Amino acid sequence: MLHASLSSNGISLPASERYVGYLAEVSARSAAEDLAKRQFVQNGYLLMRDIVDREAVLDLREAYLRMFGASFVKNGDFRRGEFSGLTPEGLPKHGFPGHPAHDFVRSKTFLDFVDLPAFRKLAEDLLGGPVVRVRRTPLRHFIKGQKAASRAHIDRTYIDSSKDDFVTLWIPLGDCPVEAGGLVYLEGSHQDDSMAAIKKETVPTDRPNDPRPITHDLKWMSDVTGKRWLVTNYRAGDLIAHSPVIVHASLDSASDLMRISTDVRFIRAGAACDPRWQQDWSADDGY
Numbered sequence: 153m154l155h156a157s158l159s160s161n162g163i164s165l166p167a168s169e170r171y172v173g174y175l176a177e178v179s180a181r182s183a184a185e186d187l188a189k190r191q192f193v194q195n196g197y198l199l200m201r202d203i204v205d206r207e208a209v210l211d212l213r214e215a216y217l218r219m220f221g222a223s224f225v226k227n228g229d230f231r232r233g234e235f236s237g238l239t240p241e242g243l244p245k246h247g248f249p250g251h252p253a254h255d256f257v258r259s260k261t262f263l264d265f266v267d268l269p270a271f272r273k274l275a276e277d278l279l280g281g282p283v284v285r286v287r288r289t290p291l292r293h294f295i296k297g298q299k300a301a302s303r304a305h306i307d308r309t310y311i312d313s314s315k316d317d318f319v320t321l322w323i324p325l326g327d328c329p330v331e332a333g334g335l336v337y338l339e340g341s342h343q344d345d346s347m348a349a350i351k352k353e354t355v356p357t358d359r360p361n362d363p364r365p366i367t368h369d370l371k372w373m374s375d376v377t378g379k380r381w382l383v384t385n386y387r388a389g390d391l392i393a394h395s396p397v398i399v400h401a402s403l404d405s406a407s408d409l410m411r412i413s414t415d416v417r418f419i420r421a422g423a424a425c426d427p428r429w430q431q432d433w434s435a436d437d438g439y
């Protein structure tokens with residue numbers, strides 16, 4: 153039982169064992185190890201601890217947050233990155249042109265990070281052959297009190313791909329305890345077609361005109377599937393790889409520590425890549 157009050161998009165998710173569990177961890181240091189590959193196939197995700205240099209991750213967090221000016225973070229501490237409560241005046245919407253995240257994903261600092269050989273190697277080990285990095289790489293940034301989070305979805309709804317040709321690496325850019333609103337996964341959902349049988353009209357949604365997200369109500373999703381949401385306290389240096397068919401979402405941020413993360417995607421070399429994902433990310437691109 154977690155001693156936290158959890159919600160996603162403002163809807164509460166009971167922190168009981170019925171609704172919430174912990175993500176499995178492997179001690180493997182590389183996805184080339186059989187144990188790691190087996191876990192990825194079995195669970196639909198692979199959580200790896202301390203796989204990226206923690207200081208390099210914090211350097212990236214700092215470089216991004218500095219773009220907002222010193223008053224944005226508590227005590228001027230960009231590496232920790234707690235929200236001061238002060239947002240710069242005239243800030244465009246997150247990731248829209250003119251917002252720091254929009255510039256940052258086009259910067260050498262960011263591209264050097266996402267092009268680290270360790271990420272490519274991990275993807276190659278999981279997909280079992282050469283891969284190409286998908287260019288569109290979102291930078292996520294959630295702040296306490298927004299009651300905004302990623303809705304339950306599978307990646308395949310957003311990017312055309314064959315299930316076995318594609319992998320996402322979700323990388324927290326800083327420590328991200330459960331209450332900071334990291335990524336959560338619906339246990340075993342990569343092996344379950346039951347969602348297809350649920351009539352779309354019965355699904356609660358705060359986006360009736362957008363067929364891509366499944367729902368914003370994680371408790372409902374858990375009730376209807378009988379499955380739990382799996383959480384963890386992510387730390388700078390961790391990453392989680394996931395399959396394009398596992399249902400995932402995120403929790404609302406309820407911590408001063410801002411949740412900043414990126415999702416780096418790889419596709420098997422030679423497989424067709426969705427053309428919409430071959431441009432740099434811009435939050436207004438509609439994809």
Ligand SMILES: O=C(O)CCC(=O)C(=O)O
Pocket residue numbers: 292301302307320321322335400401402413414415
């Ligand atoms: O970081 C998020 O909130 C969403 C990320 C996501 O859905 C993904 O990496 O596939």
